[in-house]
Amino acid sequence: MKAKIWLSSPHLGGNEQKYVNEAFESNWVAPLGPNVNGFEEDLEKFLGEEVQVAALSAGTAALHLGLVNLGVVAGDEVICQTMTFSASANPIAYLGAKPVFVDSEADTWNMCPVALEEAIKSRAMATGQKPKAIIPVHLYGMPAKMDEILAVAKKYEIPVLEDAAEGLGSTYKGKMCGTFGTMAALSFNGNKIITTSGGGALVCQTKDQKDQTVFLSTQARDNAPHYQHSHIGYNYRMSNIVAGIGRGQMEVLADRIASRRANHAFYVELFKEIAGVTVFTEPTSDFYSNHWLSCITLDEAVCGHSREQLRLALLEENIETRPLWKPMHMQPIFQDAPYYGGRVAEKLFETGLCLPSGSNLSDEDRERIAIAVRAFFKK
Numbered sequence: 001m002k003a004k005i006w007l008s009s010p011h012l013g014g015n016e017q018k019y020v021n022e023a024f025e026s027n028w029v030a031p032l033g034p035n036v037n038g039f040e041e042d043l044e045k046f047l048g049e050e051v052q053v054a055a056l057s058a059g060t061a062a063l064h065l066g067l068v069n070l071g072v073v074a075g076d077e078v079i080c081q082t083m084t085f086s087a088s089a090n091p092i093a094y095l096g097a098k099p100v101f102v103d104s105e106a107d108t109w110n111m112c113p114v115a116l117e118e119a120i121k122s123r124a125m126a127t128g129q130k131p132k133a134i135i136p137v138h139l140y141g142m143p144a145k146m147d148e149i150l151a152v153a154k155k156y157e158i159p160v161l162e163d164a165a166e167g168l169g170s171t172y173k174g175k176m177c178g179t180f181g182t183m184a185a186l187s188f189n190g191n192k193i194i195t196t197s198g199g200g201a202l203v204c205q206t207k208d209q210k211d212q213t214v215f216l217s218t219q220a221r222d223n224a225p226h227y228q229h230s231h232i233g234y235n236y237r238m239s240n241i242v243a244g245i246g247r248g249q250m251e252v253l254a255d256r257i258a259s260r261r262a263n264h265a266f267y268v269e270l271f272k273e274i275a276g277v278t279v280f281t282e283p284t285s286d287f288y289s290n291h292w293l294s295c296i297t298l299d300e301a302v303c304g305h306s307r308e309q310l311r312l313a314l315l316e317e318n319i320e321t322r323p324l325w326k327p328m329h330m331q332p333i334f335q336d337a338p339y340y341g342g343r344v345a346e347k348l349f350e351t352g353l354c355l356p357s358g359s360n361l362s363d364e365d366r367e368r369i370a371i372a373v374r375a376f377f378k379k
């Protein structure tokens with residue numbers, strides 16, 4: 001059996017161990033410490049725009065605390081892009097709030113601004129209340145149409161919590177994803193563009209928001225010699241060990257983005273010769289994707305094969321691929337949630353496939369993928 005080619009596996013840079021060792025040597029093993037501060041500063045510098053970053057235990061935790069910060073409570077409605085990973089929507093349910101799902105538009109596969117406005121108006125009519133927050137996602141690294149989404153959000157005065165878990169290093173009109181919303185979530189899970197083994201961060205616009213996030217993520221301890229609490233707290237802070245991995249990863253982030261974008265260019269070239277297969281690409285020069293994952297859609301009527309047939313053929317060659325995210329409004333757990341839009345996300349799920357996209361793909365890996373793809377479409 002040939003070695004497995006993964007969809008997206010961790011890719012260490014070399015200096016991670018150095019920062020982790022420093023944590024051991026200085027006994028800064030417990031939460032907080034110089035690596036946490038250093039990692040946050042690295043992220044703030046990278047994102048620019050004077051943002052304030054709070055390093056947390058996961059991207060999911062960042063979304064959860066983002067919603068807490070925005071004042072979402074039980075019974076509220078929160079609008080979420082339907083085409084996404086479940087972690088975008090689960091934190092809404094953690095708070096006893098209700099998700100309202102919105103379809104994608106075809107250019108970016110992200111939240112459709114037209115369906116978003118329809119959802120806001122319709123929910124206000126149905127419940128007498130506006131939704132409390134809007135969660136757009138930069139799926140597979142592709143920036144959402146933030147100008148239009150922010151215009152709708154502003155018109156109805158609803159805060160935006162960006163899910164930038166897949167979009168670190170992507171830009172829209174020259175501005176970094178993760179700096180558009182009132183807040184934004186980042187993820188450093190093992191499959192993301194950089195990893196801390198597991199981790200996340202909440203990008204805040206003000207120091208007060210960051211302080212509040214750190215407070216909530218460290219059990220909400222009031223300022224007193226004993227343990228005193230006037231808020232519900234969480235244990236969501238990133239540890240100093242994990243942050244050491246993050247500092248090492250920040251040194252190679254630019255390389256990782258370049259490698260993922262090179263993978264995308266490779267797929268564009270490979271599929272040029274195959275009619276009926278479209279590689280997911282930036283619609284205009286306003287969009288700059290980190291191409292976290294390279295994705296294709298298949299028009300079965302033209303290319304003669306389904307997405308599932310291609311997936312299974314590549315699996316035979318020990319090449320891992322995965323269908324695009326199954327929309328949240330199609331998930332059993334969210335089947336009763338309101339949904340607005342058409343069938344864009346549903347069709348993407350039917351016809352789309354994520355291809356091996358790791359920054360550690362070798363030339364031999366790409367050659368194997370090219371041979372397998374060409375052989376499949378020749379049949």
Ligand SMILES: *Cc1c(COP(=O)(O)O)cnc(C)c1O
Nearest residue numbers: 058059060085087088165187189
């Ligand atoms: C990975 C991911 C998350 C969750 O991040 P974790 O760090 O794994 O908790 C949230 N949203 C999206 C879109 C993701 O891809």
